[in-house]
Amino acid sequence: MMNLIMMPNATGAHLGGWRHPDAWSDTVMNLGHIVEATQIAERGLFDAVFLADGNAVREMDKPALFAANFPSARPAGFEPVTVLSAVAMATRHIGLVATSTTSYDEPYAVARRFASLDHISAGRAGWNVVTSQYAGDAQNFGRDENYARDERYERAEEFVEVVKGLWDSWDEDAFPQDKATGRYLDPAKVHRLNHVGKHFSVKGPLNIARPPQGHPMVFMAGQSDRGRELAAKHADAMFAAGDSMQSCQKAYADIKSRMAKYGRAPETLRFLPSIVTYCGETEAEAERLFEELQALISPSLGVHYLSKLVDKDLSGHDLDAPLPDLPEKVASGTSLRTYLIEGARRDNLTIRQCYQRALSSMGAPVVKGTPAQIADTLELWFRGQACDGFMISNPVMPRSLKNFVEMVVPELQKRGLFRKAYEGATTRERMGLPTPGNPRLAAAAE
Ligand SMILES: Cc1cc2nc3c(=O)[nH]c(=O)nc-3n(C[C@H](O)[C@H](O)[C@H](O)COP(=O)(O)O)c2cc1C
Structure with missing residues (x-):
């Protein structure tokens, strides 16, 4: 089954999208819009929403560009885990994926945030691991320059292992909470990590019970060789940036072929290219929206x-x-x-x-047309091993998302490519991803 993810950002994916007459007009720090967008996506049975993030206002070093005004410079945006905790309370099934960086954060804090979100949402949390490419992020964290890519990835690798280790701190049945005996927790079921490595020293345990998904899902989007290697080892899903079906087919084959050496089956990583869709009742209507935005x-x-x-x-x-x-x-x-x-x-x-x-x-493939034409393209890519699903970018919010949900989703369902109802208890289960077992039970079984 195809996976579908979308970004619930209220300004839309096209740089002119926020100016369109059909776009929401009050998008700055508007929680209501993020909630509404996620609810629309949930009506369309999307697997998850995804919030990108960075730790700086972009482009202030290019005053002319900054003054030209565009929302993707991220001058005003919620911290994503915080906002998804609120969204969790207004939704029931849709996954909630937020970005956190490994370069300007600590593994203990990240493990704690995402384990919390997983409990709050009853098993719907995902962490998009990024290493931060942007120098402006570094300057808010005590550095003049960003780390070089190799250093970022070396730190990321240790970071992810520590986070996963911390999520294994407690066995599932560590908290009997037995009023009669006075036994709140079982001390045999907590495990210290005692990690000492090049970048981090983390004793553990995490002060959060085992997350409902075992581990919150791990997403990645690094496109370099090091980024792909890290994803092959650790990611449950990978965002891709291919500009054509052929480039995505190449990247798909590459990432899947890297997984065997880590003992992983190819279907345990979902490969999800970004794609921008313009849907209309007719081709002319879709084209008209595109031209309106370009203007x-x-x-x-x-x-x-x-x-x-x-x-x-x-x-x-x-x-x-x-x-x-x-x-x-x-x-x-x-x-x-x-x-x-x-x-x-x-x-x-x-x-x-x-x-x-x-x-x-921004280089992502643009698919314009009627619902059937858009579904044709998605089907071609999916069946042609270019992807396991898509990150759908919506040019104008909420119009483009509603169009996709009301017109394209039924077409995909008719073709047997997409679910007709949410099934499974957690987002991992709904996305067809394995739930990481308790490593101690696995070791004991061996
Ligand atoms: C769909 C998608 C979403 C991304 N989201 C973020 C993000 O939220 N924050 C961020 O710092 N980088 C983000 N990136 C950038 C990647 O994490 C990565 O840095 C970039 O693709 C370059 O790859 P490399 O780091 O391996 O060189 C995203 C990339 C893609 C394709």
């Missing part, structure tokens, strides 16, 4: 954002002239930069056309 990206935002993406100030240039020649490689080069420059050369794009292409989805 809402101001030239100033377009040029300054594109300048950032290609690492060259384009602000003095004629917008209707071709994208100037740019060096193939730069230190800060990303795959999105390469994709943009190659595409601009191939298709003879002007600067305006180039930013319109880039900013419409």
Whole structure:
């Protein structure tokens, strides 16, 4: 069965989305919208919602871009575990996945937050492990520079192992709470971690009973070789950033083939590319929404954002002239930069056309059309081993999410690709993921 995840961010996934007449207009620190978006996704039987996160307001070092105003600079957003704890109280079945970094946090604190969320939500919590790429995050945590990638991943690896070890602190039946005998806990069923490693020293135990899912789900989104290796070892689900079915098929085969050496079966990691959908009753309606949104990206935002993406100030240039020649490689080069420059050369794009292409989805595939056309694409990818499901990005909130839930979900259900009701007790069970057993029971059984 296909898995579906979505981001309940009220400003929408398109950079112009928050300006559209159908978009919510009061999105700053609005808990009600996050709750409502999650409830709509739950009506559509989505597996989970996912909140991305970082620890800094972005782009303040690029004043022209910052002034061009766009919500993805994250000037105002809730701390995700806190807000999902509130969302848990207004929903019953949908999974709740929040991002926390391993570079600027402590494993004990992270283990505690997600174990709490798992109890609060009765087995629906997930941790999206990130190592933080952004230097601005470092500057809020006592460092001028971010750690280099290898160092970040070395720390992340130890971090994740400590967190998982802490989740195993208590056996399932450690708290008899027997009023008659006065036995509240069973001291034989608590285990100290006693971890001493290069980055962390953590005695344990965690002061939280074993989480309902055994371990909250672990998501990852690192796309580098180290990121994929960490995911192959530890992740239950992986977000992907492929720009085409072919690139996702390659990444899918790669990540699944890395798992055997960690004793893991390929189906125990769900591979979920991001995809942006524009759904209409007709193709023309879907196209119209797309064009309306494109028109809402101001030239100033377009040029300054594109300048950032290609690492060259384009602000003095004629917008209707071709994208100037740019060096193939730069230190800060990303795959999105390469994709943009190659595409601009191939298709003879002007600067305006180039930013319109880039900013419409940030490199994620865009699928436009009727419910049947969108379902055709999702089915093709799913059956073609490009993915196990999708992270659905909604350009305008709540319109795009409602369209997906009301039009595309029934089409997927009709084809037998998606559930017709929630089953299972926890999100792990609903997503087809194994529940980690108690390591001591497993050892005793051996
Ligand atoms: C769908 C998706 C969601 C992501 N969410 C976050 C996030 O919330 N916070 C963050 O710092 N990075 C996030 N990232 C970035 C990744 O964690 C990772 O740093 C990036 O893909 C580069 O890979 P690397 O770290 O292995 O170099 C996300 C990436 C993707 C594809």
